[in-house]
Amino acid sequence: xxxxxxxxxxxxxxxxxxxxxxxxxxxxxxGPNGSGKSNVADAVRWVLGEQSLKHLRGKKGEDLIFxxxxxxxxxxxxxxxxxxxxxxxxxPVEFGEVIxxxxxxxxxxxxxxxxxxxxxxxxxIELLSKVGLGASQHHIIAQGDxxxxxxxxxxxxxxxxxxxxxxxxxxLKKNEASRKLEAAENNIKQVESLKREIQPxxxxxxxxxxxxxxA
Ligand code: ATP
Numbered sequence: 735x736x737x738x739x740x741x742x743x744x745x746x747x748x749x750x751x752x753x754x755x756x757x758x759x760x761x762x763x764x765g766p767n768g769s770g771k772s773n774v775a776d777a778v779r780w781v782l783g784e785q786s787l788k789h790l791r792g793k794k795g796e797d798l799i800f801x802x803x804x805x806x807x808x809x810x811x812x813x814x815x816x817x818x819x820x821x822x823x824x825x826p827v828e829f830g831e832v833i834x835x836x837x838x839x840x841x842x843x844x845x846x847x848x849x850x851x852x853x854x855x856x857x858x859i860e861l862l863s864k865v866g867l868g869a870s871q872h873h874i875i876a877q878g879d880x881x882x883x884x885x886x887x888x889x890x891x892x893x894x895x896x897x898x899x900x901x902x903x904x905x906l907k908k909n910e911a912s913r914k915l916e917a918a919e920n921n922i923k924q925v926e927s928l929k930r931e932i933q934p935x936x937x938x939x940x941x942x943x944x945x946x947x948x949a
Contacts, residue, residue: 739817863900
């Protein structure tokens with residue numbers, strides 16, 4: 735699997751759309767302090783579904799959208815697309831190139847697009863888990879982060895291994911099933927309480943019906 739291209743538009747310091755091509759297996763991004771190198775890594779982590787703003791070095795969703803300068807107006811949305819070569823069909827989809835995109839608007843709405851079709855975050859996580867990828871911290875090691883990986887707690891290490899093995903999606907499905915189960919249990923409780931509520935009325939109707947029959 736080869737990372738082919740990263741397109742960034744309106745994300746953090748990238749006001750103008752830029753495209754980074756990765757024609758080789760190793761690419762170094764160089765630049766002066768504060769020029770946006772870490773923002774490139776943040777863009778990759780974000781498009782892979784990262785949900786923690788802290789990991790993206792932000793406090794609120796809007797921090798991810800270009801905030802403007804005295805000369806350039808702030809933007810209304812940020813978008814990032816990541817293209818993977820899929821000639822070897824490592825991702826179990828038909829496309830020869832898998833393109834994942836994520837957009838965020840100032841009102842906080844996020845959407846995900848996979849090869850031109852709108853999808854859910856779950857679909858992105860499911861696809862990435864097939865190749866052992868994810869937004870978790872062990873694929874993308876930020877500046878000064880290597881210590882954190884080396885000294886990760888056993889719980890954190892477990893989560894990294896689970897992600898590499900593609901188990902993340904099962905955790906997600908388990909949580910979804912638990913939520914549905916909880917909703918079904920609440921519905922059952924509501925039906926039971928309704929049944930209890932109408933019980934006296936039913937009894938009354940039964941008595942009335944009996945009376946009518948014998949009259
Ligand atoms: P260093 O080499 O010092 O680590 P870097 O090249 O990794 O720097 P980044 O941390 O990627 O730099 O970029 C920091 C810059 O991005 C800062 O100038 C910051 O103002 C800018 N920036 C971050 N978020 C936004 C935003 N939402 N809108 C505009 N600029 C932003």
